Amino acid sequence: MNEQITHMTKEVTAGKLTRREFMGKAAALGVSAVVASTMFADAARAAGPKKGGDLKLGLQGGESTNSLDPATYASSVPYMNGRHFGDTLVEVAPDGTIESRLAESVEGSADAKVWTFKLRQGVEFHNGKTMTSEDVLKTMERHSNEDSQSGALGIMRGIESMKADGENFQVTLTEANADLPYLMSDYHLVIQPDGGMENPAAGISTGPYQVEVDEPGVRHVFTKFANYWNDDAHFDTVENVVINDATARTAALQSGQVQLANRIEPKVADLLGRAPNITVQSTPGRGHYVFIMHCDTAPFDNNELRTALKYAINRADLVDKVLRGYGSIGNDMPINSAYPLFDETIEQREFSVEKAAEHYKKSGHDGSPIILRVADGAFPGAVDAASLFQQTAAQAGIPLEIKREPNDGYWSEVWNVQPFCASYWGGRPVQDQMYATAYLSSADWNDTRFKVQSFDDLLFSARAELDAEKRKGIYSQMGRMVRDEGGLICPMFNNFVDASSNALDGWETDPNGELMNGQVSRKLWFV
């Protein structure tokens, strides 16, 4: 019987046997339906991706103000649009290594200051032009020149000069940076013909799908690009449907009108997972929900008070109640095990009423209420999280006063302005970028006003260090500094909670972003 089954699975893999035929024959051989079904699925997967089909994604995070210009991407739908039609030089693989896309290879000089990207040849844009190193250069210039409004402007700062040289694109940095390839994987840096200087919102790049319909805030439809350079991307069409309402999104998924949905609310995720034909995909990522204190503003300029507040928060309880288990506890630093070169040995800070009370006493705070500003828009469940924090702080005798702010204008009026508020960080591909974005003295988004010269020095020395073990040591030291002296209270890292129809296959866990780092339209296929 075994031989026969093996033969049958081989036929399935070769595409000679349909599911119905397979199940029928398996039943005749006395195999139970459940087992047969699993065997069929395994055999079908071994057959590799199947081409064709129309993929529909129900996505939160789209507005009628969205543009196809990659420089403007700031929410999920534009980001996914860019993933469907665009391509970057390199991509971060699920395991954290650099994967080549439009650049065939990347090479850094010994001092990590000069980086050369050898470009793939014969790659065609959707408008029929062939991609050259000039296009790459112009793209990077558009994101980094002084007129730039690009969301990637911050990470393009350390560039001294760039040049296009035949098949190569070369970047020279002012300071050494061993992580430059990671910066070039940023989703804003979609390569466009002539850098998109003329018409940045034309939606033309070298990606697997080309733009068919562009209705901002409603839907974006893409069709397979016939001359796409790679052999991934298996669908005929891909459609991003903007469904900002969480309940409408899950309803659309349940009734089969979309096959993928992002941002599943933790409170319904368990229920949704029980529905037939739907799998909830929970992926640990680098995003974290935080409370941030300005280290240079009273009363938070007192490290004893900061430490007291850090001890006064019950992390496990927050993960349980706010994230419903779809996340992991934080350790008051922005880094977790999803990052390369993470040091697992850094001691976890635990909730302790005694220690909180002790540090609070040492701080000599006058007992006046400490104002914590929150809005639901800071992160989902922020107001609840603040209330829980208030209660545990009260146990330690620390008076927290919660001030609710409107969602509207929160990121311009409260975050990075007020000394103590709730916030959210999406995480970055590497530790260097996370620290450089928000913990370097000179960073624009240093939202904890953490300005420590020795920390900055460590950051720069890590950049120039090409020995991984030594870098890991430096990052460990930096992590401890932020944890013990910084203004960050990081109770939890949230998972990406997506849901997919079981009609799709090929899902892999990718900590780099939601919906498999936006690679669903390239890596999935219909069973």
Place this chain on the structure above:
Amino acid sequence: MHPIIKLVSQRLALGLLLLFGASALIFGLTEALPGDAAQAVLGQSATPEALANLREEMGLNRPALTRYFEWLGGIVQGDLGQSLTNKLDIAESIGKRLGNTLFLACVAAIVSVPLAIFLGLLAVRYRNRWPDKLISAITLTTVSIPEFLIGYVVIYYVSVKLGWFSSLAMINDSMSFGQKLNAIALPAFVLTLVVLAQMMRMTRAAILNLMQSAYIETAELKGLSTFQVIARHAFPNAISPIVNVVMLNLAYLVVGVVVVEVVFVYPGMGQYLVDAVTKRDVPVVLACGVVFAAVYIGLNMVADIVSILANPRLRHPK
């Protein structure tokens, strides 16, 4: 000049003045909101340079009054301008959205207005008996439940469980009329439930009020059936208050359905306006505001004119 023409032209002039006032008010309020379009677009990732560059490009550096009068200068020439955030032509975007909104409003109105009036007449015919009580109970229940809840319940049973209609009411140009009707069945149904009660109750109240009159008694005495009395003698005299409440509900169907739009993912004006306010896209907010104000003013004008035409005393003033 005929008094009606005079009245209409007076109303039109007043309407234009009101529109101008509304636009000034909307502009002032949007300016008073914290932050501007540049900040809203760049969000958490804003750097001071990028902000400055974007403000320069959007022209936000110039004084507010200059920007308002530039906009006003454009609109009197029929130019709604460009969106600040995605550079698309506003007239084109609004045209599509307004078309969708009007389509949904029309379908909901075609179902709900005759139904509401018919139910109102029925309630009067059987006043204080079980049909009257049943109609009132049902319509008052549906109007009391928040519309998003009705929406979710309808989606859950009709779309997810039964699979009869799509929960996404997305319509686009490539769809046939029948497909569009099918797509908006659920939101139109929910809207009907929401607006039914007020119109039905007003019809009932207005006619009941007249049923005490002497001429109704005469009609009854000369042997007409109750329904004939209501339809022929009471209803024409009750038109004025009914039209007023119908117009109010029509205006609501056009400008107040953002919640239903969100729940059913319908690409109408409401969502467009909300997005524009969040992004501080002032020209779009102004354009939407003016369109909404025009709808309100226009429908109210229609209500007034119909009331006058329905009332001989107003139609032929001494």
